Amino acid sequence: MSRVLALLGKELADLRQNPAVFLPAVLTGFLSILLPFFIAIIVPQFAGERLSDSSDFEIAVEMYRRQPSMRALDPEGAIQAWIFQQFLVLLVLAPVAGSMSVAAYSVIGEKQARSLEPLLATPLTTFELLAAKVLGSLLPALMLTLACFGVYLGGVALLAQPGVFLALLTPSSLAIVFVLGPLAALAALQLAVCASSRVNDARSAQQIGALIILPIAALLVLQLTGSFLLTIPAIVFIALALAGVNAGLMLVGIALFDRESILTRWR
Amino acid sequence: MLLGARCVLTASHLTRRFGDRVAVGDVSFELAPGQIFALLGPNGAGKTTTLRMLAGLIRPTSGSIHLGGEILTPQNAPRLRSRIGFLTETPGLWDRLSVRRNLLVYARLHGLPAPDRSVDEALDAFDMRDRARDAAAQLSKGLKQRVALARTLLHRPDVILLDEPTAGLDPESAREVRELVLRLRSERRTILVSTHNLDEVERVANRVAILRSRLVAVDTPAALRARLFGARVRVVLAQQAGPLARVLADAGFSDITADGSSLSVGVDDASVAAPRIVRRLVEAGADIQSVAAEEPPLEQVYLRLLEDEVRQEPPTTHGSSRS
Numbered sequence A: 001m002s003r004v005l006a007l008l009g010k011e012l013a014d015l016r017q018n019p020a021v022f023l024p025a026v027l028t029g030f031l032s033i034l035l036p037f038f039i040a041i042i043v044p045q046f047a048g049e050r051l052s053d054s055s056d057f058e059i060a061v062e063m064y065r066r067q068p069s070m071r072a073l074d075p076e077g078a079i080q081a082w083i084f085q086q087f088l089v090l091l092v093l094a095p096v097a098g099s100m101s102v103a104a105y106s107v108i109g110e111k112q113a114r115s116l117e118p119l120l121a122t123p124l125t126t127f128e129l130l131a132a133k134v135l136g137s138l139l140p141a142l143m144l145t146l147a148c149f150g151v152y153l154g155g156v157a158l159l160a161q162p163g164v165f166l167a168l169l170t171p172s173s174l175a176i177v178f179v180l181g182p183l184a185a186l187a188a189l190q191l192a193v194c195a196s197s198r199v200n201d202a203r204s205a206q207q208i209g210a211l212i213i214l215p216i217a218a219l220l221v222l223q224l225t226g227s228f229l230l231t232i233p234a235i236v237f238i239a240l241a242l243a244g245v246n247a248g249l250m251l252v253g254i255a256l257f258d259r260e261s262i263l264t265r266w267r
Numbered sequence B: 001m002l003l004g005a006r007c008v009l010t011a012s013h014l015t016r017r018f019g020d021r022v023a024v025g026d027v028s029f030e031l032a033p034g035q036i037f038a039l040l041g042p043n044g045a046g047k048t049t050t051l052r053m054l055a056g057l058i059r060p061t062s063g064s065i066h067l068g069g070e071i072l073t074p075q076n077a078p079r080l081r082s083r084i085g086f087l088t089e090t091p092g093l094w095d096r097l098s099v100r101r102n103l104l105v106y107a108r109l110h111g112l113p114a115p116d117r118s119v120d121e122a123l124d125a126f127d128m129r130d131r132a133r134d135a136a137a138q139l140s141k142g143l144k145q146r147v148a149l150a151r152t153l154l155h156r157p158d159v160i161l162l163d164e165p166t167a168g169l170d171p172e173s174a175r176e177v178r179e180l181v182l183r184l185r186s187e188r189r190t191i192l193v194s195t196h197n198l199d200e201v202e203r204v205a206n207r208v209a210i211l212r213s214r215l216v217a218v219d220t221p222a223a224l225r226a227r228l229f230g231a232r233v234r235v236v237l238a239q240q241a242g243p244l245a246r247v248l249a250d251a252g253f254s255d256i257t258a259d260g261s262s263l264s265v266g267v268d269d270a271s272v273a274a275p276r277i278v279r280r281l282v283e284a285g286a287d288i289q290s291v292a293a294e295e296p297p298l299e300q301v302y303l304r305l306l307e308d309e310v311r312q313e314p315p316t317t318h319g320s321s322r323s
Helices: A002-017 A019-047 A055-065 A075-086 A088-112 A116-120 A126-159 A164-168 A171-196 A202-224 A232-256 A259-264 B047-054 B077-083 B099-109 B115-125 B141-153 B171-186 B198-204 B221-229 B242-250 B270-283 B298-312
Strands: B009-018 B021-031 B036-040 B062-067 B084-087 B159-163 B190-195 B207-212 B214-219 B231-237 B256-259 B262-267 B288-294
Touching: A002 A019, A002 A126, A002 B099, A019 A075, A019 A088, A019 A126, A075 A088, A075 A164, A088 A116, A088 A126, A088 A171, A088 A202, A116 A259, A126 A164, A126 A171, A126 A232, A171 A202, A171 A232, A259 B047, B009 B047, B021 B047, B021 B062, B021 B207, B036 B047, B036 B171, B036 B198, B047 B159, B047 B190, B077 B084, B084 B141, B099 B115, B099 B141, B115 B141, B141 B159, B141 B171, B171 B190, B171 B198, B190 B198, B198 B298, B207 B298, B214 B221, B214 B298, B221 B298, B231 B270, B242 B256, B242 B262, B242 B270, B262 B270, B270 B288
Parallel strands: B021 B214, B036 B190, B036 B207, B084 B159, B159 B190
Antiparallel strands: B009 B021, B009 B062, B207 B214, B231 B262, B231 B288, B256 B262
């Protein structure tokens, strides 16, 4: 564990020295949280129409009228709560997508800087190396997610209908941000680090890692169309599946990490 | 060969293939404490591959490595690596991090009990205290190499593997590295240095191995010279040497070459033959300016051994793009 912390400390120190590398993640995170504010608040204000006047949101009104936390809201508030809750998934996704470049570059970057061989010559095991590399991109992504979530809640409290803010603090919303988000991020970044140790181009690793975006995007679409709702049992099921995927990815990552090929074949 | 019990590191019949290509073939040697063992060879001769196998970074296709009596395996490699210090061909520092941070990470990776103190000691030992806060990217090539050496020795390894430690360094930095290597030898550390710098080997190495995928020769520099060129005595005269060569021939010396005012005489033992040569020349009226045992430079030994090897070698798949 101490070796993981030692290398993790290096990863974070390196990021602090080069914060620009995380700028895309910050931008993606904060831009993504603007989107629901446009849909739920800014566009209706400019158009001079209420969301509840449109029949497009009837599903949302029906869905949330059934939930106890929504019953106190008027139709406009219920629709806003529905929109803000759906986009929580995007809030989880955006920082991960942004920090993907950090993960994708993690092993290839060491190789290109010729710092991998001295590192491999220490007692560091493959598990320790990969764990530190994944955590080095995961922790900043989680911090960014938390920051985005704080800004998101603050924005909702200030701009949305009264009561919408409280409707976001449901167990399922919090579980999406604090359980599903980190687990999905871990899976995505592990995939990117695994790819980083196999391919010799950071762009390839980034593209492979980005595959994790597909199921999350699908989840967002399913929610928006009302085909699927992230209830607590659904969240628990997905979280367990993601935990299994993460354990599997670590084992696969260790098996795929071929020190000899990296040292002798990469240029 | 050395006695096994005294050896810190033993390589037995090490072979490493990459596909059909033999990078290292059937290489064996032993290293004792306090010994500086130089690995010489042309580019692609398998020096780096040998060092990587010894450092537990890549596995030999066949053969074995014993470190302190324990056989190196993939299972115990992480543990045994803590007894080895490996200076890689390039410093491989983290450019954005400070010198201190670079060393501190390694001190922690090696699990040193007081990493900060160890780093301070290393900075003092390598005279880098005033550059401790500088980013590694700001250092000159020589200073980067110094930090890399400090990193290699941070955990006080028994066995130190140095891959071309003075490559690209200016003469002053190269001398500092040589002095450090000699200091390490005096601390009874075992050092294996891979280099192209024959002058450096001449100055520091106890034993020399010449590698060209397989071992061409292993011995002390003096023994290699004697094996190839025999012992010779060189006499520099105040007059032309030609006429005096006859005097030595009459005295029973057979291998004599005269070049201007100097004579080179092949002998069995220079210390026994030199007084006899001097006596005969003085008796013949020669004015002698200097007498010395003739030592061909190691470069000559090295080139001769490689030439002999190439002549004897049947067509094989030896050789590589990268050693």
